[in-house]
Amino acid sequence: MSKADLIFIKMCRDILENGVSSEGEVVRAKWSDGTLAHTIKKFGVVNRYDLNEEFPIMTLRPTNLKAAIDEVLWIWQKKSNDIKELNSRIWDSWADENGSIGKAYGYQLSIKHKYPEGYFDQVDRVLYDLKNNPYSRRIIVNMYNHEDLNEMNLYPCAYSMTFNVTGRKLNAVLNQRSQDILVANNWNVCQYAALVHMFARVSGLEVGELVHVIADAHIYDRHIPLINELLERQIYDAPKLLINPDKDDFYKFTVDDFVLQGYQKGTQIKIPVAV
Numbered sequence: 001m002s003k004a005d006l007i008f009i010k011m012c013r014d015i016l017e018n019g020v021s022s023e024g025e026v027v028r029a030k031w032s033d034g035t036l037a038h039t040i041k042k043f044g045v046v047n048r049y050d051l052n053e054e055f056p057i058m059t060l061r062p063t064n065l066k067a068a069i070d071e072v073l074w075i076w077q078k079k080s081n082d083i084k085e086l087n088s089r090i091w092d093s094w095a096d097e098n099g100s101i102g103k104a105y106g107y108q109l110s111i112k113h114k115y116p117e118g119y120f121d122q123v124d125r126v127l128y129d130l131k132n133n134p135y136s137r138r139i140i141v142n143m144y145n146h147e148d149l150n151e152m153n154l155y156p157c158a159y160s161m162t163f164n165v166t167g168r169k170l171n172a173v174l175n176q177r178s179q180d181i182l183v184a185n186n187w188n189v190c191q192y193a194a195l196v197h198m199f200a201r202v203s204g205l206e207v208g209e210l211v212h213v214i215a216d217a218h219i220y221d222r223h224i225p226l227i228n229e230l231l232e233r234q235i236y237d238a239p240k241l242l243i244n245p246d247k248d249d250f251y252k253f254t255v256d257d258f259v260l261q262g263y264q265k266g267t268q269i270k271i272p273v274a275v
């Protein structure tokens with residue numbers, strides 16, 4: 001059975017049984033008909049995925065891995081904030097008339113900063129440290145830049161990665177301030193698991209653990225029946241992730257370099273997204 005499913009099921013049960021409802025509170029997000037999008041939430045959820053053991057894609061329903069990797073490459077490799085450079089429509093509701101999501105995500109990763117060895121952006125600094133100083137405890141990317149928050153249409157949710165090498169294994173902590181469990185939990189987990197695979201590969205390391213720290217882990221009210229249905233479903237074994245063995249440069253990876261072998265999963269469901 002896929003461990004990612006077991007983690008997902010345990011987390012959902014915990015939120016539904018022990019979580020706190022936002023009914024009566026002022027909330028930001030709305031459904032497309034203008035109704036307030038309330039949630040049940042748990043504070044401080046931590047999930048650990050051993051990437052050496054299996055790729056953490058869920059099987060209860062399909063996670064569109066190609067689209068998820070396309071978005072993580074849009075942020076970390078293209079360092080873009082322009083939805084015209086994204087191959088899905090997932091950011092359309094948060095873009096301005098020019099197709100920009102403002103100074104969020106990719107924009108922050110494109111900015112160069114001064115280090116003793118010269119100017120690097122945050123991604124290139126991680127890649128430099130993983131090669132030249134892998135046991136450093138200072139290998140961090142942070143997109144939550146207060147100076148620019150007023151020019152972001154949505155503040156970064158998955159906002160920071162801390163990389164940490166143990167022996168020959170690359171581990172990472174993904175820090176997330178807010179998580180829409182049904183729409184994006186497994187989506188975000190697969191994205192950052194794939195990123196750890198890419199960074200390990202180009203740094204001559206093996207993959208270790210991905211630790212996902214979620215401050216506000218919430219299930220939107222209209223998602224509760226959908227989650228209840230998913231929790232009754234069959235769990236399959238995790239598929240195997242095959243990554244093109246010829247790629248050794250982070251900037252050369254494309255979505256086609258990732259193939260899932262034997263991805264058995266339940267049928268897709270239609271999920272409304274709160275804006």
Ligand SMILES: Nc1nc(=O)c2c([nH]1)NC[C@@H]1CN(c3ccc(C(=O)N[C@@H](CCC(=O)O)C(=O)O)cc3)CN21
Nearest residue numbers: 062063064067088089090091180183184187273274275
């Ligand atoms: N309420 C809310 N939840 C989110 O998860 C979210 C936001 N807002 N705002 C910004 C981004 C957009 N995100 C999204 C939005 C939609 C999908 C989604 O529909 N994914 C589909 C595949 C999409 C495709 O194939 O193009 C899926 O099956 O996972 C994923 C992430 C994550 N973020």
Ligand SMILES: O=c1ccn([C@H]2C[C@H](O)[C@@H](COP(=O)(O)O)O2)c(=O)[nH]1
Nearest residue numbers: 028029155157158178179180184188
């Ligand atoms: O990568 C992402 C991006 C966004 N989300 C979710 C989390 C929340 O449900 C909304 C953002 O609303 P805030 O009021 O700004 O918290 O988007 C996600 O889960 N993953």
